[in-house]
Amino acid sequence: MMDIAYDPAAIERRWYEYWEREGHFQPRGDGEPWCILLPPPNVTGSLHMGHGFQQTLMDVLVRWQRMRGYRTLWQGGTDHAGIATQMVVERQLDGTGESRTSLGRDGFIERVWRWKEESGGTITRQMRRLGVSLDWSRERFTMDDGLSRTVREVFVRLHREGLIYRGQRLVNWDPQLRTAVSDLEVIAEEEAGQLWHCRYPLVVGDGAVVVATTRPETLLGDTAVAVHPEDERYRALVGQRVQLPLTGRELPIIADEHVDPAFGTGCVKITPAHDFNDYEMGLRHQLPMIDIFTEDATLNDNAPAAYRGLDRYEARQRIVDDLEAAGLLEKIEPHRLKVPRGDRSGVVIEPRLSDQWFVRAAPLAEEAIRAVEDGRIRFVPDNWKNSYFPWLREIKDWCISRQLWWGHRIPAWHGPDGELWVGYSEEAVRREHQLPADMPLLQDPDVLDTWFSSALWSFSTLGWPDKTPELADYHPTAVLVTGFDIIFFWVARMVMMSLHLLGEVPFRDVYVTGLVRDARGQKMSKSRGNVLDPIDVVDGIDCDALVAKRTAELMRPKQVAQITKATRREFPEGIAAHGTDALRFTFCALASTTRDLRFDMGRVEGYRNFCNKLWNAARFVMRQAEADRSMAAARDDGVAVAGAGVAERWIISALQRTIADYTAALENYRFDLASQALHEFCWHEYCDWYVELAKRRLGDVPPDSDEARTTRQTLVQVLEQALRLAHPMMPFITEELWQRLRPLSGCAGASLSLETAPVADDARHDAEAELEMEWLKGVVGAVRHLRGELRVQPGQRIALLLRGGDATDHQRSERYAAELHSLAGLESCRWLSAKETPPPVASHLHAALEILLPLAGLADPAQERVRLEQALGRLEQDAKRQRGKLQSAGFTSKAPAEVIDETQRRLTQAEASAELLRRQLRLLGSEGD
């Protein structure tokens, strides 16, 4: 027997294990190949809302396409996430007496691998809880042997083609992580700072120039002072020299167009080794480049002895003090400036001159632009190409080397005299270049940017450079589902690499999702303490545990108190268990075209209720159908027809409409519209109306009659179709119900996950039945409205009177007498003749049909009078509006005929209705007086 309420915990794991064990997620059949890539999550990470959201959408697509007969592959795997993972392991070593450096490179990497083995299963376990149906047998890791081989292959090829080069450049340097990072990994935000005005005395004479700087400590690396060539104030000084304070060095005053005379003093200090603009200027003017920092941004030996070893900010203070003491500090102004920070470490990025590896990006970008321009790749929503194009058109070379230990080691070897060879391995390099066996070779110590291997993901996972059958079948993949935050990091780079190396796009569609935010619209992040773990929404969590989780990784105690308070206020009872399907359905419902998605627990709750609704509908249907032994045999072409009444014809027609809407919506990646169509059908058509009608019918006719049998079959078959339709979004509950329904539905298959998706059948669209049902729903609605207004007790049966209407109304009222009685709670229903004077009634109009509810013992005539007057007011207003339109010459001459007809029809209707109400009011008035 089924429980009275749906309990997701009781079934979810069981079905997942079954599907996986039976290999349902592997490509099968001989349909067209269809492939989707999982953006590889951090192998040691855990699932957050963004993953849950995107993976749910991917899973909906892949399950749906699987049911539509495609030979689907969801290719998955995990990412080594170089910086993030290395940071975690380094932090683990804190306080253990060991450190990265004490362990040494091999020892440290060994530790990272151990951590990967230890925690690597977490996120994939969580993905399974979400129902993710990827082919786990093909799971890959960016640092496994095969993918590492692809990485080396690509590196070597691009290097040979001159698309990868090594050079000394000014790069973004993270002094905490002690590595270069790419432009994308630097976040510049406006912060409060200061502008220091410093006086640089002229070497000749006793004059001075005043430079304004936001970074006084870099003064020690200055190699020039620049002014604008047209700046009258300084023109005479160009070519002269100044004394650089605190150092004893002299600097030239140069002229350069780039100087903005209006900013600061119009006179700027030039530090080519520590500023991107100054670097360019240094190149233009052949200035010396003096690097004054070590790798962790303390001052090095190029600084005067007094400052060596100081941190950059200590040095700043010291230098400001010293300038002040020397009388060279003119003034200090508050100043807001953009401060570049590392997106991982959060520390201020230091431009640093160093030897790095780069990808020459511009040539690769050209084809990537073309592929979107000519439609080989399609962005959904389309406007995302507007961010894609400009970035690619002005792309800068990509710094791919990282001074980390965890990652793909760069396949390049240094000889003893500064030679450098790139190759697949040390042996290959020796062989290729005929290097003597005793020549010492040292592999380049750097590793590659994690995104380098990510960029190869579409084909590395399918076996490239080998010509595998998978590569032939599944590349290009069908669609990439990802967030707009990684269009540059990942999407664009994947497009460039795939086009260049394979000559084809990596995917045809890019479906760009919004970003999941908290209920207040804030980005969810650990540091904000506002994260919701999708698994907690599934399983539930009590308030204390939630608070503990959110405050575990916070640094500042002040923040802990604040987050504790906020969390207790928002979730005083913690979070209830909602089950995976409810969460998945919520994600679908949220997936509109907007960029920011506020995660709303209220909606999850609503969709948990929806699951329960389905559960109980199935419970009812099964109870009705169980006794009927003919049920399973009845399955022919999906839904029974013999002896079908208008309700059956209607619900079957509505089902076709729903299937068509749902299918069209999913084809356009409108998960929200698809989920809405499904929800509307299941709840408000099937449950609210068809099941209620079926109840009545089954109570009225003999159980073994054709009518009863057809009703039962329709209940079962429509539910079965609805379960198929819902399965991609709600795989667990639908599988459970489908299995229970199977003896009645006559489906032979082993699992819903292997069944075919419903296809709308136009032949079953039934306009007449829909019209009939419209009438019935309208009249029932009118009666219910009156009952509600008049506060008639639900149990109380009423004697309904009908008047007016046309012949069809008369026929229908007889045809659906039984339905009206049960759905509207009628005691009796009688037509009044035109002449007959009704007793005091409450009335409602359905088209020309007057629905009259006698007031005797029900309500106050005065109240009814007020109601009618309000209704009359609305009708008169409407009539006036329509009349106005029809009297306008412009309207009648220019509007399309059908709009004019519609307006005319409305006017006639409104006038007629108003007249009926006036008559009603007159009657009431005479009775009431």
Place this chain on the structure above:
RNA sequence: GGGUGGUUAGCUCAAUCGGGAGAGCGUCUGCCUUACACGCAGAAGGUCGGCGGUUCAAUUCCGUCACCACCCACCA
């Protein structure tokens, strides 16, 4: 400084072609009517951000302004 997206019911969000706006949650009223109180039946609630334009007709198209969010950009 450029660019993109948004502004619709108390909250979260929909609305294919321009022809008097919908849902869920919340609120109010009445119901434990034997599938479901995670429910049923009703109801209230909107100058569709402001202004201007095009049009017979604008939430919808165009312009402009305001506010919010995000992206890009070398102003020390």
